[in-house]
Amino acid sequence: MATVTIENLSKVYGDFVAVEGMNLEVKDGEFLILLGPSGCGKTTTLRMLAGFVEQNTGRLAIGDRDITAEPPYRRNIGLVFQNYALFPHLTIFENVAFGLRRRKLPEDEIKTRVNEALELVRLGHLEDRYPKQMSGGQQQRVAIARALAIRPDILLLDEPLSNLDAKLRLQVRDELRALQQKLKITTIMVTHDQDEAMYVGDRLVVMLEGKIQQIGTPTELYNHPANRFVASFIGRTNFIEGTIAAGDTTFQATSGLTIATATAERPSTELVVRPEMMELSAEKTTEANCFEAQITHSVFLGGSIEMVATLPTGDSFTVITNVKTLKDKGLNAEIGSRLFLSFSPESAVLM
Amino acid sequence: MTNGINRRQFGLMAGALAASTALSATVARAAPSGRIVVGTWGGDYQNLQQQFIVDALMKDTGINVVFDTANDTVRKTKMLAERRLPRGSMDIACLTGQGAYEMNKNGLLEELDETKVPNMKNVPAVFRNNYSVPHIYTGRVILYNPKFVKTAPTSYKDLWDPQYAGKIGVIDIQYQTTIESAAMISGGALDNYEPGKEKLLELKKQGVKIYPTNEAMAQALKTEECVMCIMWNARGYMWKKAGIPVEIAVPTEGLVLYISEMCVPKNAQNKEAAYAYMNAMMEQGPQTAFAQSMGYAPTNSTVKLEPDLAKLVDYTEEQRKGLMIQNMEYLAKNDAGLQDWWNKSFKG
Amino acid sequence: MVEGKTLAERLGRLSVGLINTIGLSLCVIPLILIFWLSVISNSVLSLPAEGYTLNWFSEVWRQPQFINGFYLSAMVAIGATVIGMLVTIPAAIVLVRKRFIGRDAIMQLLMSPLIVPAIVIGASLYMTMVELEVRTGIPATGSMVGFIAGHVLLTIPWCIRLLTANLAGLNEVVEEAAASLGASPIAVIGKVTLPLIRPGIVAAAIFSFVVSFGNLEVSMFLSTPGQLTLPVAILQYLQWKIDPTIAAASVMQVTIIGLALVITNRFVNLSRMV
Numbered sequence: 001m002a003t004v005t006i007e008n009l010s011k012v013y014g015d016f017v018a019v020e021g022m023n024l025e026v027k028d029g030e031f032l033i034l035l036g037p038s039g040c041g042k043t044t045t046l047r048m049l050a051g052f053v054e055q056n057t058g059r060l061a062i063g064d065r066d067i068t069a070e071p072p073y074r075r076n077i078g079l080v081f082q083n084y085a086l087f088p089h090l091t092i093f094e095n096v097a098f099g100l101r102r103r104k105l106p107e108d109e110i111k112t113r114v115n116e117a118l119e120l121v122r123l124g125h126l127e128d129r130y131p132k133q134m135s136g137g138q139q140q141r142v143a144i145a146r147a148l149a150i151r152p153d154i155l156l157l158d159e160p161l162s163n164l165d166a167k168l169r170l171q172v173r174d175e176l177r178a179l180q181q182k183l184k185i186t187t188i189m190v191t192h193d194q195d196e197a198m199y200v201g202d203r204l205v206v207m208l209e210g211k212i213q214q215i216g217t218p219t220e221l222y223n224h225p226a227n228r229f230v231a232s233f234i235g236r237t238n239f240i241e242g243t244i245a246a247g248d249t250t251f252q253a254t255s256g257l258t259i260a261t262a263t264a265e266r267p268s269t270e271l272v273v274r275p276e277m278m279e280l281s282a283e284k285t286t287e288a289n290c291f292e293a294q295i296t297h298s299v300f301l302g303g304s305i306e307m308v309a310t311l312p313t314g315d316s317f318t319v320i321t322n323v324k325t326l327k328d329k330g331l332n333a334e335i336g337s338r339l340f341l342s343f344s345p346e347s348a349v350l351m
Numbered sequence: 352m353t354n355g356i357n358r359r360q361f362g363l364m365a366g367a368l369a370a371s372t373a374l375s376a377t378v379a380r381a382a383p384s385g386r387i388v389v390g391t392w393g394g395d396y397q398n399l400q401q402q403f404i405v406d407a408l409m410k411d412t413g414i415n416v417v418f419d420t421a422n423d424t425v426r427k428t429k430m431l432a433e434r435r436l437p438r439g440s441m442d443i444a445c446l447t448g449q450g451a452y453e454m455n456k457n458g459l460l461e462e463l464d465e466t467k468v469p470n471m472k473n474v475p476a477v478f479r480n481n482y483s484v485p486h487i488y489t490g491r492v493i494l495y496n497p498k499f500v501k502t503a504p505t506s507y508k509d510l511w512d513p514q515y516a517g518k519i520g521v522i523d524i525q526y527q528t529t530i531e532s533a534a535m536i537s538g539g540a541l542d543n544y545e546p547g548k549e550k551l552l553e554l555k556k557q558g559v560k561i562y563p564t565n566e567a568m569a570q571a572l573k574t575e576e577c578v579m580c581i582m583w584n585a586r587g588y589m590w591k592k593a594g595i596p597v598e599i600a601v602p603t604e605g606l607v608l609y610i611s612e613m614c615v616p617k618n619a620q621n622k623e624a625a626y627a628y629m630n631a632m633m634e635q636g637p638q639t640a641f642a643q644s645m646g647y648a649p650t651n652s653t654v655k656l657e658p659d660l661a662k663l664v665d666y667t668e669e670q671r672k673g674l675m676i677q678n679m680e681y682l683a684k685n686d687a688g689l690q691d692w693w694n695k696s697f698k699g
Numbered sequence: 700m701v702e703g704k705t706l707a708e709r710l711g712r713l714s715v716g717l718i719n720t721i722g723l724s725l726c727v728i729p730l731i732l733i734f735w736l737s738v739i740s741n742s743v744l745s746l747p748a749e750g751y752t753l754n755w756f757s758e759v760w761r762q763p764q765f766i767n768g769f770y771l772s773a774m775v776a777i778g779a780t781v782i783g784m785l786v787t788i789p790a791a792i793v794l795v796r797k798r799f800i801g802r803d804a805i806m807q808l809l810m811s812p813l814i815v816p817a818i819v820i821g822a823s824l825y826m827t828m829v830e831l832e833v834r835t836g837i838p839a840t841g842s843m844v845g846f847i848a849g850h851v852l853l854t855i856p857w858c859i860r861l862l863t864a865n866l867a868g869l870n871e872v873v874e875e876a877a878a879s880l881g882a883s884p885i886a887v888i889g890k891v892t893l894p895l896i897r898p899g900i901v902a903a904a905i906f907s908f909v910v911s912f913g914n915l916e917v918s919m920f921l922s923t924p925g926q927l928t929l930p931v932a933i934l935q936y937l938q939w940k941i942d943p944t945i946a947a948a949s950v951m952q953v954t955i956i957g958l959a960l961v962i963t964n965r966f967v968n969l970s971r972m973v
Contacts (some may be wrong), residue, residue, distance in 0.1 A: 050875070050879055051878075051879075052875055052878075071878075072875070072878040072879055073878045073879070073880075073881050073882055073883050073884075073886075074881075075879070076881075077879055078879070079875070079876060079879040081872050081875075081876060083870065083872060085870065085872040085873045085875070085876040086873075086876075087873060087876075087877070087891060087895075088873075088895065089894045089895060089897075098877065098880050098882070098890070099880030099881050099882075102880060102881035102882050102883075102886060103881055143876075146876075146880070147879075147880075150880055150881060388924045388925075390924075392935060392938055392939075393764065393927065393931065393932065393934075393935025393936065393938070394935040394936040394937070394938050394939040394940065395936075395939040395940060396935075396938070396939060397764075397935070417924045417925035418924065418925060419841075419922075419924035419925070420764075420922075420927050420931060420932075420935055421919045421920075421931070421935075422919065422934075425821075425919045425920060428822050428825070428920070429825060429920065432822070432825050432826045432829045433825075433829045433832075433840060435829065435833050436829055436832055436833060436840070438832075438838070440840050440841050440924065441924075566744075566937060566941045569743055569941050570743060570744060570745045570941065573741075573743045573745040574745050574746070589939065589940075590743075593742045593743050593940070593941070593942065594741075594742045594743065595743055645939065
């Protein structure tokens, strides 16, 4: 168990800057997510931590141990890959024992630790099988057991759920989270899936074009995105362009719409409102922001409904609400209906 | 294999050889001994040498014979490649008459005479030169299947007889001798094959069959797909013995000679033993054996074959006088062109 | 019964079956023909058969060059295969795993013995050895070392092709997983890479053996005087005799090699492709 320190880490491939001047402290026992679209540098960062990619600049440390120049096989890092990367020629037992044999542990200790690891992922009964005789979910659990068996200082997960089908993905995700909380092992996971990230991560690091955009808990990122990219990448968002001066509480949208906000700390030209923060009603409400609107688009998503409400000013807002709320209010959400749309000044976040 | 040796023995022998050659320079003309490498065709050609020379004549001489078996083309390439080596790989190279001529032209061959190989004095003048010892010879003849060819052919012209159209075969690798034979009946000569080309195209029009090798021709004669061809007398003898239904006819145009030579490369390591070996090749025993089993006539005029055998493989005094020798210079100069014509115009 | 909904579908399946049958027959017929020719009593290799006999097999035993040739060919082929593998496995790993300037050129160069006629390879090797001997005095021509080296050269393209194809198909991530678990680069190769490309190694070894065993041209130039490989012995025999002895020799060769492969299969389980 340990902290991870990344200092001024950079990697350049030709003219392509994969990672630029990255600094990051991962706390002991934390589940940290590197999140971003493909090409953002998250995987390169993970591979530099694992030792498979040599950084151009920067320093890496696990706890007090500087691993910058260590080869992969001396870093004592547990790795789990997207495609499981099990050894097809070895049994499940031998797969899990592989790292222990490299450490030349006595046979009975190997046995104990392999069994422990396989019990952790509830696969103790399948130790004689070969990887190809198992399902994808089972294989990924073996890969996790194999990585944990060596008692690594930290655990790195590279898109570990991407190869699983939707149902299995949720199941393995839950297990992964439970296991991490049980073992309290410092874990860094790379993913491009924000739902997954928000579900398992203690903290999320949103990356774009080799740079960290924002670091924070899922709630922080959702409620206070640092920029338009983070806002759009984490959840659904309505963007409104306009102006507001520092100290002011009124945002003047370019469309002519006036929106009440919390006091602006600095001038801003953009404002975001989460679709979930919007309320619909048949009558005008007392909320500072309340506008009459017409439903121009509506999609039924099971538990929730996603609608587009268009204002007379031409502004369109995406609204997500649930079926029950609509029903309780006796609202008709069909296309063409005229309703009132309201949100609090606090929900209007200035960029 | 009796003459198989391993690496260590080879090393020891090579050392011994180096010593012995160094010695031979000072100790003049001791009885030849030591290892010699005979570059030869394999199969029966080698087996007969093993049996009738190595086992019969060389046994107690202290000469240890090792055969380097390959085709003569490989042998020639090796000789040319290793000309700069002080220590050549062969002491004797068995070559065709033409091959020996080429190697001599390249200056690779030791000069030979009867002081070195005493049996050379028994070689008729027609075969003699100063760079090779003729081993065996045969003449070019016509082979025919008497079941289909009722009257024995007397001339190469008979292959053009329309009644055999479609039943005549020629051999791809024998393009030289085929063009040459055609030239001999169309106003050409051994130094002018040109008229033969026109003549061959006539044969082509009649539907001549072209077989890739001698062996393929033998099979065609056996299956009677082909009833007449141009071939060496010795081959005809061997094929007849193997049960192929052919008879041998000597063309009136004359017997063109095929000759198997033995040469000593200039960089041979054990020349004295090589001379002794070549001399033994000319003895009655080996010469008879080659005649008997392969149908080649002896080059040593003192060798007498059984009359029955002589009739099949040897030639009368009269025939011997008429033996014709290919014009090596002409062939060396024109071979590429002949082959080109054969491939493009005749076969194409 | 050919299944299929439409006539076109049935015809399609039928024609695929037909093509398969023809293809397989084309592969097997020559082999059957050789077995047949080895027992006909004709004194010339030809058909129709005049009768049947097993005498040609005893004739093979009377021709020492066939028996010795078989032994020599097998020894040279085994030697060339082993040395070839020792050379090409590391080469293939470097070629597939490392990116460096001239990599493609080296790859092409290693493939080139495939496109150069074997007779040219034989002659060139001989000339090279002569040159070596002229310059250093080391007796290279006709030495067993040179002979086997020539055969190794013949096996290289096959080994490189098969091994690089196998290596390329092997996901590097598996090797990274091994490294992350504490395996040194050597251990990664020994415990993961080599076991995983075993099908390629076995295939390369078999190809090497067969290519070396069957080679004629290089052997003619490089063989040690007094030592004859089986293909050269057969060719030389054929120059003067065309009886079915060579068919019998071929049958024995095919049988012995076939048996050797079956036995090898038992030990290394060739068919268990991972």
